[in-house]
Amino acid sequence: LVWQTTMPERVHDIVVQPIFDAQNSSAKNNQNRDVVVMGRRPSAKFWVLDTASGQVNFAIKASTHRHFYGHACYSLDGKLLYVTENDTLTLDGKIGIYDAEDNYKKIAEFDSHGIGPHELIMHPDGETLVIANGGIKTEQASREELNLDSMRPSLVYLNRHTGALLEQITPEHNQMSVRHLAMHDDGTVMIGIQFQGEKHINVPLVLTHKRGDSEFKPLIMPNNQWQRFHQYIASVAVDSERNLLCVTTPIGGCAAIYDLSTRELIDDVGLPDCAGAAVLSNQSADKAGDNNRQSGFIVSDGQGQLTALTVDSLATAQLDTVEKNDRILKDSKCHMMSFDNHLQAL
Template sequence: MGPGLGLTRRALLAGAAAIAAKPGWADAGGPAWLSAALRGRDDWRLIGLRPDGGVAFDLALPGRGHAAAAHPAAPLAVAFARRPGAFALVIDCAEGVERARLTAPPERAFSGHGAFSADGALLFSGENAHDLGRGRIGVWDATDWRRIGEFDSGGIGPHEILRAPDGASLIVANGGILTHPDSGRQKLNLPTMRPNLARLRMGDGALIETVEPEPALRLNSLRHLAVAPDGTVAVAAQWQGDLRAAPPLAALWRPGAEGLDWLGAPEAPLLRMRGYAGSVAIARDGTRLVATGPRGGLALVFDIARGFKRAVEAADVCGAAPAGDGFALTDGAGRVLTLGDGSAKPLGRIDGALDNHLVAL
């Protein structure tokens, strides 16, 4: 073996060792999901939940969290405050320390959700721009956490954003509701509200396409998202109209299609939902979805090809994520549940309350 080849081999071995030494999610206790939680009076937490429902880590937050963006490889999570967001914390979940605290620019407020690029180099944050009356997507360098840009969200009131399976675009749920800090949480534009889903090019924020509810359903604020491996998007809605109505609260969208495919359900469970779907998740095989209804104590299960399957009783259920060949659900009593083909079954429980969303790793 010549000296040049030996040096190359040693360099390769050193590089492989360095890569192997980089911490991953296994170093944070092997969590399957992330959730914000409340442990006691004003004791707000970010919790990692293992596949068996146990707690992988339990870290402090400065206030109520909403959802977290999970780094695709490193054990890093960005915990976003409940909207209008005053904080976005970058947390090393393996070391249990805060790495950075992101601050939105003046006239901007975090909307509770964010997403990483596929390589983890960039973080995208959903934001409301109060000076513009529009939504914006903040862009952050995930190596030093500098804000390096922003672009239009494609609508008003962006809420959840997800990276599309193509790795090159973002899906944004623009809820359509205009708010302003001077008016608290008052909804300022219900007579003209127009929610939409927008697909944006990740590199420069260019708008690729949008889709919005038909006029009869324009008061269905599009809030939360799930995406299947084939790119099919599921969206959960929150009705801003008369609660004596029983509008559909979940829809499918296949990018390139001209409209939303609303998923109908019997009137009785839809009335119990009280116009509010809290989260949505798609099973790993892409065949089923679940939409949770904390106000009605129900989870609605749909076959993506055939429509409504059943309503499952689950008090104060809101968080939802894929688990095994079914779903994991969480509720305000701290329970972690599994949902397959039957009823929701207990998996684990924390001492406290699990908040709105369950983020799969």
């Protein structure tokens, strides 16, 4: 444990500030970057902590008639923070823009072109915001879902400077709440769905989209058994270098890893109440040479475990020749705490 900071309420996502351009006189090193901690939706606050010490530098309160929806992302230069918000009068989704160089003062606001925006990420082009509009109306200080029959979820691409709508894609079923996102380096968006419909309806829960595509593309589920994930994906994390995707489902009690080259499931691993997922860094293997590097993810759960999931290198190349039980190696470490929804590598 490097540091821990007690928070005044339950929190949801953690967003690490990118390192500024090294050519820039205001370049930041790893020791004094910010980490933004978002309150669990609906929350009226987010906090800015110092990555080196965990000290809370700022506590930012939502504007009048606004609350936060649990996620944020930085511009690639780390100078602006974009936050999903709710207009508590109209119930329209908003994107608040905060100046990281001016004590996180709110400087502008865009329409999310949908209801209930949740996670948002920055496109590798540095100019485009990608937003998951969950489609569910909620009122101030409430998690009650008001419009499940008439939901309108969507994935939206916005110009980050002007707020102009560039593209908007809707899923095949209006109760497929577009909720969690990860971005591949090649510009492909990884999408985790939380389905709000009847339990017997089987819909794909892990989708991809690339700008210009007219619809989402689901990943392949053996025998189309998406019920394995109990209609709920909590996190998605992508290893662009090795073309792997990890998704978690606390309700389904498992983490699953996909090979994005084939779009096929490598395997799923039982992990009760797992939610957070991040790419596993293996620096010692990097030094030994790329051939020895293990591919994998680290997953957190409500039981206090941090679990490294390492993918057998043969599993991605020759899935049929590797026994199912040997495709993913599971290594758990227990901590005296319960981990919540999201996990980020710094």
